[in-house]
Amino acid sequence: MRKSLAFAAVSLLLVSVGAHAQGKPAEEEKPPVFEKAFLEDPANIEMGKQVWQQQCRHCHGASAYPGKAPKLVPGRMDADFIYDRVTYGFRKMPGWKEVFSQQQRMAVAAYIKSHEFSP
Numbered sequence: 001m002r003k004s005l006a007f008a009a010v011s012l013l014l015v016s017v018g019a020h021a022q023g024k025p026a027e028e029e030k031p032p033v034f035e036k037a038f039l040e041d042p043a044n045i046e047m048g049k050q051v052w053q054q055q056c057r058h059c060h061g062a063s064a065y066p067g068k069a070p071k072l073v074p075g076r077m078d079a080d081f082i083y084d085r086v087t088y089g090f091r092k093m094p095g096w097k098e099v100f101s102q103q104q105r106m107a108v109a110a111y112i113k114s115h116e117f118s119p
Helices: 002-022 036-040 042-060 079-088 102-113
Strands: none
Touching: 036 042, 036 102, 042 102, 079 102
């Protein structure tokens, strides 16, 4: 009985070591920090605009309205809220975490909060 328990424990250990060796586990993203400098950086705004043009405008419309999706009112949303919706989605809107990098999703928030974005 002891030998079979020891064998099972060693087998389980080897399986877990083997699984870990095949690829390291996915790291969780650190929550973004939206500092004023990030939100006002023209490069971030431009990156967000590019993502918007590539993906978001198909549902939200060219300037967030009219489109299939609800009208966006940037003055009522903070960057964290926008980032969360872009990352995880909401109702019929899919999350884009697996499609766009964290930097791109943060840039979308910067673009929507910018003066260049006009709903």
